[in-house]
Amino acid sequence: MSMSDLEQLEERQHLLNGKKTERIIFAVTPELKKAISNKAKDKCVSMSSFISSTLVDVILRESQR
8 A cells, every 4th residue: 555645745754853863873985975965965955864865765665665
């Protein structure tokens, strides 16, 4: 069963708007860090916000399957 657009929006807000208390630390190549930095700058957001938003996009897309 797929989520409606409204349900997806509500789930996206729930995942992104909560109090940020957890940290995930992972290693990346300098090239990946630069690519993430460039995309974040293009969207006028922090790298952390860009990564979080991108992960939520993937999670919601996968939940549609």
